[in-house]
Each structure stands twice: as C-alpha cells, then as structure tokens.
Amino acid sequence: MQKLIFSFLMALASLSAPLQASEPASTHANITQEVNDWLNTSLSNSPGAFSFELRPIVSRLKLDGCTQREISLPQGNRLVGNTMLRVKCIEGANWMFNLPVKISIQVQYAVAARPLAANQEISTGDIAMQQGDLATLPGSVILDPATAIGRALNSPVAAGQTLRQEQLRTAMAISQNQKVKIIFRQDGIEISNEGIAMNAAAEGQPVRVRLDKGKTITGTAQLGGIVDVGP
Template sequence: MISRAHIPATESLRRPALAVLLVLAGLPLVARSQAPAAALSGLSAELRLQVQDMAQSGARAGMPAQARVDVQVGQLDPRLKLAPCSQVQPYLPAGLQMWGRTRVGLRCVDGRARWNVTVPVQVRVFARAVVAAEPLASGVNLTQAQLATAEIDIAAVPGAVFTDAAGLLGRTLSHPVAAGEALSSSSLKMRQWFAAGETVQVRVSGPGYAVAGEGQAMAAGLEGQNVKVRFDNGRVVTGRVVGERRVEVLL
C-alpha cells in the first residue's frame, strides 16, 4: 500500500544533485540575486527551479523507486508587494505534505524587510496501483477478475492506494468505483476484527522496548480505529486495531 509520500521527475535528475542533497540534509537552499536587489513580484528561473527541486525531494520520501514526480510551480499572489531582497530561502512549511495541491514557503533572509510568503505548487505522483477492471457497485466483494493495475496519479486519490491486489481480495466496497479508477482505503468498508468484551492480544511498544499481554476489549474493534482495552489489573489503555483480536499501543 502506498500512502502520501513521493519521487522525482526525470528532468530533475539532470539538475545539479547538490540542491537535493542540501534539502535532505536539512540545510537551507538560498537563491542569491545576480543583479541589484529589486522588489520581488515573480519568481526568477533560479528560484523557481529551487522550489521545484525542494517539492520533488519532499514528495519522494517513502515512495518506490519506480514512481515519478511532476511538480508545477505556480505564481506568487499578484497583490503582494514585497520589499527588495538579496537572498530568498525556500522551505517546506511544517505540517504540509508535498502531495497534490500544496505550497512551498519563501522567506527573505537578506533584505531591509524580512518577509515570509508561500507559493502554490501542484505535485503529481505517478506509480502503478490497483484499479477496477470494470465498473463495480457498492457492496461488491472483490475478486481477482475485477482488478487490474495501471499507472495513475496516486496523489489525486483520496486515501492510501494498493500496489498488490492480494490485499483487496474479499474486501467489500463502500461506494461504487468506475472502471480504471483506483481502489483505495477510502473505497473499502472497515472490517470488524473483534466484538466488545472479547479477549484481545495487546502489544505495547516504546523507544527500545515492546511487551505483549491480553486484555478485554471495551468496544468493537474496527480496522484502523482506536479502542480501549482493560487489563486484569484494572488498567485501561487505548490502542489501534491492527488485526484479528490484535491491538497495538504506541507510547
């Protein structure tokens, strides 16, 4: 299954590798003006290239090597009136994924006014994923014959996509899916792995340790959801449902 994270367009491989290395090392990329500082009303070719490289590097994290990324850099808001700046530093805003429609930050680090703005980018990630081989109705239990693979823009798909049809066999669709449309986690009905009151296996893990035990589920265990479990000593923990009668607690 592929969740939201990505890879670089072929053309970016022809650019200097130093820009990507700096991003991965957490060092700032700085665009330095070649002419006297002027008010920034648009992106220079150099700065646009750095924004593109930064978005691609952020998109590549965790993606399979065969995936490819296409980044389209938008325009600054024309209403902005930014003071002249000799050094503009692109950065990835905290909490934003380089996936689909997103933004890259720009801040002035050498100018009479230290401004901070963002520029829109469109990140498309192309990879092979499981799609419907034919139109499928809501409530269908999936079979191998109903599934195929195709290269799609996985960044445009809500939820996590699947690269292996085996993980979908027997699953039930929560809504109709058109032929050629990707099957994702949001397409499937959640499975109930156990009922309230059942004994479940609990794995508790933290930095450098992991312990396991048994407890009683205090509610039905729905796939990927949190549930409370009570141990024999009365202690109650909250963990994520990860399989049949299995709960994982991360500390």
C-alpha cells in the first residue's frame, strides 16, 4: 500500500514539474536586451547619430514569469535626453515598471550667420550650421536649412542664435500701399489693371486693392506684386 501511495505521489510530481518550468521568472538580463533592441530600432530613423545609456533594472525587483512583454514610451516623454521607458508584462504575469534612459542624438542645426532684422527674408548666406545634441536644443529647432530659405523673421535674431520654426513666417508677397498689377482671368481671357494694396499679404493670401475713383476689389496675392482676381 505504501509503495502504491509513493508511486502516485511521484506521478503527480512529474506532471507538475513541466508546468512550473514553462513560466520561469523573467531575468533582468533578458529584459535589458529587449529594451536595448527596442531602442536601437526606434532610434534607427533619427536625424543624427544616436547613443543611449540605460539605467540597470533594480536588482531587488522581482518579476514573475512573463511570456510576452511590451516596451513603450509613456505619454509626455520624448525619445531624446533624460526620459523614461515603460516595460509591461502582457502575457503570463501582471507587472509593470519604468526604466530611466539617457538618449543623445547628434545633429546639424541652423543658427543665424549674422545679426538678422525683423521682417527680413532669409537667404542662404543668413544661415550657418552647427553640431549639437538634440536633447539640449529647442524642439522646434530647424535641422534642414532649406525650410527656412525665403521665409521672413517675426523678430530680430542675434548672430549665432538658434533658428526655430516659430520665429519664421511666410514672406510677404505684397506690402501695404504697394503698387500692384491686377490680373483677371476667365475663359482664356486675361485683363490687367493697376491699383494700390490696402494690406500686406503672403503668397496665396487675400489682399484688398484700391482702384481709381476709390473702388476696391479683393484678390489673391502672388509673388512679383501681382494680384489674381477670379471670376
């Protein structure tokens, strides 16, 4: 009888052993490797050369067996500078923790090559490129100088100062009180006239024009002091 009971207990043990081994505790080393892989993939399309320092997982943190984990960037965090990643078990256990990381991205960014005045239209010679860490720069810093050429400044910029998107606007195609050429096109017929612009306008914006005898019309500003008037 005792031998029968012993055999029964051994059979139960052999059945339970595979179940326990199927969900081993999640190792810190495995999770760290997964986070490193996630960062390398996520940063692969960065505008410059990147590097990162991942803080080690706290050694006393106990992580029950997890067959699938999710790594994400918590809302409000940027994937640059001192930031935070979230590691969450989504299959096999119920835990989540945040992991600090420091990310550096070396980029070329635009600065003023010389003192620039308000309303000045930016040309190639007005821009110089410098190298720096994106983490220390404003989020709106200009990385592609071509996006600034032909636009106008809202306010003065000192030499060497970083150029940012919010400092620039579309350059005015027409100035207030400027003499303009009015063109009316319809059904292949073109009629032109002249007038005085009553407001400044960028290309594509509406502009009011005063004609002879005080009459006014509204058209669309174009480069070269031209106002298109539709049918």
